[in-house]
Amino acid sequence: MDGVSVASSIAGLVTLALQVSATIAIYVNSIKERANTVRELHDELLLLGEVLSGLRDFLESEKVKGRVLDTQSVLSKAIRDCRQRMERIGDRLKPSEGGKVARAIDHLRWPFEQREVMQMVENLRRYTQTFQFAFTIEGFNLLSKTSEDATKGLQEMLLISKKMSELSAQMGRSADESSKLALQLEAIIDLVPLLARTVADVNEISQATRLAELREQERRTTEILDWLAPLSSLHKHRDLQVRRAEGTGRWFLEHPEFSRWVDDDSKHDLLGVGGPGAGKSVLCSHVVDYLRGKFQDHDVAIAFYYYDYSDQQSQNPSSFARSLLRQLSSRGEVVPSAVSEFYRRTRNAVKDQTWYHDLLNIIRRVVATFSRCFIIVDALDEADVQTQRSGFFEVIDAIRNSPGSTVKVLATLRPHVLDLMTRFHEPSTIDILANPGDIRQFLAQTIMEQPESEYLMDDKLKEHVLNTLCTNANGMFLLPALQIKTILDQITKADVRRALLHLSTDLTHAFQSTMQRIFTLPKARRDLAFRTLMWVSHARRPMTVRELQHAMALRPEDHDLDRDNLPSVKMLIDCCCGLVEVDYESSIIRLVHHSLEEYLREHDHGLFTDANLVITKICLQYMMLDSTRDLPYKNRKDFANALEDVPFLQYAALEWGHHAYSVPAEEIKDLALALLSNSTCLNTIARVRDFRSPDLRDWTNKAWAWAYSGGAGISLAAGFGLSELLKILIAENRHNLRLGVRNVYGNTALHEAAFFGHTEVAEILVANGANLLDTNYGQSTPLYLAVSYGQLEIVKLLLKYGRDQLDQPGPRGFTALHKAVEQGDEEMVSTLLQAGALVGAIDNQGTTALHLAAFRGYLSIVKLLVASGAVVHVRDKEGLCPLDYAATSGFTDVVAFLLENGGSMFHKGRERWTPLHRAARGGHTETVAFFLKRGANVLATDYKGNIPLHLAVRSGQIEAVRTLLEQNTDPDHQRAQLFVQDRKGSTPRVVAFFTAHYDIHKYLRAAEWQAQGITTPSSANRLTTAIEKGDLPSVRVLLDNNPQSLTSLDEDGQPPLHVAIQENQTRIVEFLLQRGASVESVGYHGWRALHIAASTGNLELVELCLSHGARVDTLTNTKQTALHKAASSHSVAVVRRLLSAGADPAAMNERGMTALHIAAHQNDIAIVRMLVLEHGVDVLARDRQGMTAGMWAERSAHLEVCAFLAAEARKAKQKKRSSAGEHIAGTGDTQTRDNADALALGEVRDALEGAIEDNNSNTNQPEGSVRGLIMT
Template identity: 65%
Template sequence: MDGVSVASGIAGLITLALQVSGAIAVYVTSIKDRSKNIRELHEELLLLSEVLGSLREFLTSERAKGRSFDNNSVLQKAISDCRDRIERIGEKLKPLEGGKVSRAIDKLKWPFEQREVNHLIDNLRRYGQTFHFAVTVEGCDLLARTSEDAAKGLQEMLGVSRKISELSAQMGLSNEEAAKRAAQIQEIIALIPMLTNTALDVNELTHAARMAELREQERRTTDILDWLAPVSWLHKHRDLQLRRSKGTGVWFLQNRDYLAWLQADTAEHDLLCVGGPGAGKSILCSLIVDHLRSTFKDPNVAVAYYYYDFSDQQSQTPINLARTLLRQLSMNGNTVPSAVAEFYQRTRNDVKDQTWFHDLLSILRRVAATYTQCFVVIDALDEADIHSQRTGLFEVLDALRDSGRAKILALARPHVLNNTMRFASPVVVDIIAHSHDLRLFLARAIEERPDMADILDDNLKEQILETLCQMANGMFLLPALQIRTILDQVTKAAVRRSLTHLSTNLTEAFQSTIQRITNLPLAKKELAFKVLMWISHARRPLRAIELQQAMAMQPDDDNMDLENMSPVRTIVDCCCGLVEVDRESFIIRLVHHSLEEYLREHDHGLFDDASLIITKTCLKFLILDFTKHLPFKNRNEFHQAIDDLPFLDYAATEWGFHAGAAPVEQFRAQAIGVLNDSLALIAIARIRDRYSAEFRKWKEKAWVWASSGGAGISLVASFGLAELLEILINENKLNLCLDARNMYGSTPLHEAALQGHDRVAEILIGYGANLLDRNYGSATPLYLAVSYGRLSMVKLLLKFNHTQLDTPGPRGLTPLHKAAEQGNVDIVTALLQAGALVAAQDNSGMTALHLAARRGHLSLVRLLVLAGGLVDIQDRDGLCPLDYAATGGYTEVVRYLLENGGNMWHKGHEAWTPLHRAARGGHTDTVSFFLQHHGDVLAADLRGNIPIHLAVRSGSMSTTRVLLEFGSQLKREQIFVQDRKGSTPRTVAFFTAHYDIHKYLRAEEWALLGTEPSDANILTSAIERGDLEAVRIHLTNNPDALYQCDEDGQPPLHVSLQEKQRAIVDFLLESGASIESVGYHGWRPIHIAASLGNLELVDVCLNHGADVKSRTQTRQTAMHKAASSHSAAVVRRLIEAGADPNDRNDRGMTALHVAAHQNDIQTVRLLVGEYGMDVFTRDFMKLTPAMWAERSGHLEVLAFLRAEAKKIRTATRAAADEQQQTTLGSPRDKQMRLLNIEGNVEDVDFDDEMD
């Protein structure tokens, strides 16, 4: 390695030393008692920086010219180890991250002990002596050797110095210089053994840091996965595994249709496994999932499942189905897919409306496409509600199919065969309880009752198995109930009698079991029927502890009596086998969906008052003394309190749904009491929103809402309780508060519109509710109804006021904009029929037609055009709907717009034609369409770019080829055309690191010119072939070729990096190639490695001393190149090596601008989230990163940056408000005084901030 390369490594070390000394300077003035000690360390670092500066100047001077350094030289090791030690100092000086707590600590804490500082100073002095010694020709030559050789030389030099010192003393002369020289040499000799130890220490620290990073990565991964879908949603599979008898289902795994589906290369057919009630489909589903996982252990094959459950309709929405499947598809690697991580950052606090659902489907489609195969197994399809769940289910399945990788298997009852159109050429397999499986199941049930061993001999066991298998009628459930009856007998004779009186169908079996319960002692009978009522009528599955608490509540209780709770074992035993407890989630449930149907639908008269009983129990819980004293001041304590009384969560969130099915007069007084109780209302608000990350910001608003006089009306409206609403209104006519705003700024009418409660909305409007009120997100009730796809509500609201039709909401979007963005044809139709303004423009000047075209909604584009939408209307950037369709690559939308007046030669922003936009996106099909319709391949934009320039930038080889082949007569013009900077398409390919396209265009150039590769390219050709031996021979015969450039201006090292030929890279570096050699347009090796996004090659460059701050002729740093490479890992590595992401190129762009322009959401998130880059920063054209994302049509990046900008603005406003409230006193303080409950609430919420 030459001196210049070593000097470049020193430059980074100087910067690091100055940065750390700057950090230490803060402590010098802040910590008085140890300032002398700290000042010494600070001064030592500054002195070291000066010495390093001198050494750098020396190494780049003429005196050091021609010197080479061994890769393991003492000087190289000293520089590397010095950097590691200073980095470790810097790491300890990093301030704590956190919220109010860490910000509240005024005094800095010095992280080093006195002993440590002294040790650090000694080491830094040794490094300083070493570097100072190297600033001479003699010292430099000596330290350029390996440790062993240098130590010998230094010992010899030390001996000479000592002799000179002795002679000087004998002659009476001063020996000060000789003594200094000897001391310096001794310091260096002492340093040499340390270098090896330091390397070991650093390795240990690196390993520890890596382990810490892995732990943090695991934590982040868990956070994202749990946000997607709590792991509890997957518990049912584990419970089914535990219940499954070993050897069950072998017959199915050998089924011909199943094997054909399993082994098919393509997903041509879906597999439908159809069986009647109780046939064992769920158990079989768990077996199929486990079989797929054991068969395909390749990480490129994914297996995902979902179990529908009729009792859990509330949570099993299409959105939650998609989230659960996406969680499973995101679990195959060590980290979640970047698309999922970005989606989490962008939307974790967003309202989950239909737009969010469509974005979720897009992410699911992208993640599924990363696998070679994606198996999806859906159980109990028949239990998915046909109105609220079935349509969304098929949207999810269609999204998976769009990935081209999904194989779908569904299990259901036979009636689903009436509607198989949404399945792909389904093959049907009949599922019945196989006799072999039945015998295994029944034998296991007998084995689990050792108390029956004396009664059941082998003959009687066999008789039981034979009888139950014969009577099973293809079901597991029937013999499962029968065996319980048999095993409850106490004599052999009783067992034999029971075998002759068995039920022949499920209804009889259920009736028989109910009769057995009726015959129990009174207390047990009442307990059993209570259990069955609660489980069969609860809106969601209940955990055992929730059920125990619900049943323990007595009408006159002021608080929960824990001693009145029945044991779980007693609960299960009393129900005679009709209920079971999930071993993973502790959910108590009925043994089968068929039993739930029987209990709900048959006229058995058991639970006529179920809704009323549950409603009154819930209301009772909401006014308990416990509820009035919930610890609101601290989120963690609040969660713990709710965990202690978990049924309170159910009561607060579900009471209204039960109330809707109960006679209002029978719970009226109790309900009015709760709805007029401010403490109960604030508790309900806190419980309902307790998982929101933003709740701490809304606490004050929650108090205002709870005491406004309209909170009760708001709550009733959200549940759709029309009768109770009218009662509340009549009781408060003199002080009617229909504009009470909840934590989101929504009025009762907003609540009704969002939930789709038409009758409630009519009542509110009749009493004067304002249809034009906006919540804190600027949404009107109509806008919310549109956002959540409430068609009937939309039609209702439109009857009363047409002004709301074109009232702008968030970002200036009208309801028509929102419906078009979501692709909701029915609502768009209703809005148009009501007279919505088709030409209405949002804050960006976009119409609904722009949004429909941008999303690729062809049917909506047609509808809007027929309604008078202008095809050639331009937004504020001068873009038409056709521009957006071309940007997204929606060829059919492009076709329709062109057929209806679209102008394919229109030039919008930057003078791009639609062909430019399709080419920039790499949309080959859309580009082909434009070419077939005579698109202009030579049309130039403001920068002189023609479409092929942009196709090359996209990195799409197929798009580049299409442009050249379609315009073969214009091939020469396209190949050699230059933009305003003089760049041909091949030049652009090089700049954007698309080296495969670069080689393709180079070959096309040679073909057009009729030339062959020149002698200058012989070595390049050998490198491109990966022929190391040819490279070795060529350099042996032509040693100067190591430093010469080929006809593209590239040295051999650059070419080997471009081609990712690691072995050749190492060989060239060992042969003396400079890591700072300059190639085409001032590029250095580090720029090429970074542009490839290749972490391994970047590390090679850095380990050989590459300067991370070096710039190309256009002032691009390696950081700029990495930001365009879609490699967040390389970006992180460069920053760790000292690169500054805020460096600007000749256009004033930072790495954040580049990443946003290149649609690299992972890097954007990294730069903003971890390195705090400013999302408002502007380049020389006054463009922010978000503006670059918008111009390029990168919607995910745009949404993320906008969300981050919103957070900053919100935080700024909050800080201003907090300052104002500190001066004037907050409204909430006044409200608390009014309520006289100062002791219950604290404004300081340190734990919330730390959360």
């Protein structure tokens, strides 16, 4: 670049520096404890901006006119690196995405630690010195060089400068100028290595393309994580962090039981037991942050969950599981592929019990990727007894079943629920009482943060306050926390002393005292306080401040909202005298503690007896306001923006019926009927309820059709279970009931009643002619929907009205029995079988209920089905029996039962796999061992010539391999397995090498030696053995004694360097290279060192090979490049490095497969996206079997990869058609495109119908569809 171009980029950098410094200026006066360091950072940025302005002027001057600056020069790198560092500082200073209150708070929250600020200041000074040095021609010329040359020149100048300084000192002259120059040169020399690291990270590919890809990856990650659980579900932890006093909680973190729980390898749980207000939630937040600091590596998972009495509606078992999975998925740099697939596969699916069980399976798979998993759960006593607690243990038990991971649970709870201890795993307990030192620290900080405290109390009075409150705390944090608010509300010191004399000694008296204070307020404020407490304590879910303000502003006579009637947030909080608080992260207003909720519920004040009636009426009135009828419906975004102006509308539309459920219908009849007969209001309700759903298509038209159908009112009342109101509606519309009207999901009123389990409503609807066989848009009848959501009583009711509905096919051809079995609901299955469900009914794939039960491992249901007449040897459309399904999933107990009841372990499906093949391919060691004990044929071959051992090797599970070989001690049997060849001539050991399972390869080689009677390594393998042991001294001795062995091949045809690389023995690799080993030496099957390094996914070894001259275009005997091997290693870094070194992304192996084909088959979305978006690899390219990369992804049920490649294929086809259209326009050939499309479709069909071989897969198939699992 020329000087002018560089100057233009610097101009933007100057602007950025000023913007960031302006943001920091806000904090200078507000962050008292760190004001000096904040000001220093601010001033350093201003100085940098001035220096950059000077550099810009210099580069635009005549002095450097015509000079060109290389992009790899020190000055260019410094400018780029400086911009990136300032952008990162600016990003950290951005406020959160919460509400206005949250953003306001964030503006006062300094996001940097002290050490971070000092490091930033130091780095900024280096940039300032570097840019200032470039002001001169000499400095500019020096910094225009690359790092190595520039460093050499700078060091020479530094040496001269120091000598000049010494000479000046000897002559008695000032050495200031020389000293300044020396300091400047040292700063620049220190900066150069930092630039080298930054460039290595950022400039591997085009900067703009890479950043765009990172932004897209962040967007997709955020989309998946928010689908799992909204970020707001984690806000309570942030809120507790803010409320903590510095230095508190140490007693718990230093407790011996806590240390044992953290550090022991055992899986025992820890329970923190304490009374109300003891500070359990704050201690949990301490634990979470402590563990995050202690275990910063990605191999340890930490997740938390705070139960909340006020949010029991949303804190169901599914929400608990989703929140944990979000946190586990956030632990690494990318979302786990299993989670991405689950999102892609089910984001639009019905979230029924089947989906929930699949969710638990995904959690198990993700947890299994960590060595340890810590789960911290607060306030388990606040979880609902009937649903939440049982769901909690269901999720925890599922996580504990994750193979290979140590799961540790810490839960806090009150003493009265200690009966739950038996559900935990070897629990130890810590009694939680508020620590006196922590209380004192908290109170002192609270007083210090009160601006008027220095006038309200002197040091002596302050000490008296602290002593009194700590003495009266009785082991509680909450009591002194409430009392300090009372103290700080006083006006004079005398008032403070008087308040200390009348302090409550327990929470009940504290609440009573506060209620008495509210009673003494002026009437307007007293009424406001009690209305606030009513809403906050009786709302169905936590309400935001704006929702509450709108609800409180409405008067019975209002036809529209008077916005001047909105009470201020401060007024709401002040009137309640400390009984409510606002979570400024989420803008939620709530009671100060669960114990206050208990107090309000258990003590009869006569204040809230008609709360549900009042709330119902306000909800109904709000939905009929003039301002709620004219909302824009053009698109979801406009509608969502409009809802911001009427924030209470969502609560009213979603919750009014739940409040009305306990209210006599006559008391709300007039308002309710007015709403339920008003099509405009019903249209608004439909849109409010469903506009965010990703499931909907054409939601506006569907909502309008439902609202104006004449049956929407009945449908809405049925969904809420309002039976008395429903009777009134039916009586008034008897001659035009319209019970078949469908809502936006295609549900009739009976569907809604079945979905929510409203038995009385369902009975009323059926009695009045509702059609039992109506199906919604998902092809579900009311019975099928009830089964899907476990509504047993509804199912029993509907079955009284006929069995035609029982075997009617639903989604995927499932009957109700299929669905009940899939969900593992044994009681539901039993009910359906007793009602006469067809036990042998098949779905669209020919699958029976027994197939599904076997696949999911539901042994009791399998027994129930067989006892009811299910045929054990029934086959689906692929010729697979239930035994095949059970073997695929590795459920040994189900396998055993099916064999005892007529199943055959010698049965083969279409691809000629026996059940043993399937168990081996899944790496299910226990199931493999069971088959072997029963006499399964270990030499049975499939149509490719694979015996079970071949497939066990592909699974990568060495224990399954060991079992196949070692359980049968017959040497002839072992020899036959070891040396059998598939149709390609590959033995199991050869397959292990090709699939990069080098540990299995070593094991099988040793087994072959044993079978051949070889007891010690031959001379050709002595060096190999030493390398495999990592014994560098022995390697050195062997090479010293026989230098020729450096290039000789062992018995596997491998040179020593190849063995060292596949064993990840970096020190030995470096030693061999130093001794002269060639990276281009050819080993087994034509592999070179770079092929092996790439197959391991080890970037360090790849770099070693490349630095020693390894070529990226060499081919194995099967024409595979190193890039092909890297694509199956799941290492984005290695793939990127090979591409930057010149690897051809379009290179094909002998089967015509590119790296894209392999990455798609291996389910690596990151590598797939990189190859397509950054390197333009052709998504339409076909291998020798006519398969595109997208077809490989589809065949293996890799849904996220499949969806991405399908979208890219559409773009590529459109581009081809555009080009073809131009050609056709010139030739007049109107049949060309149609013929091409027809040919392509034929190739796709032929390819999918043909038998396709695994591409040396070294991973198990994902848990996608049953079909994808069974057939792969």
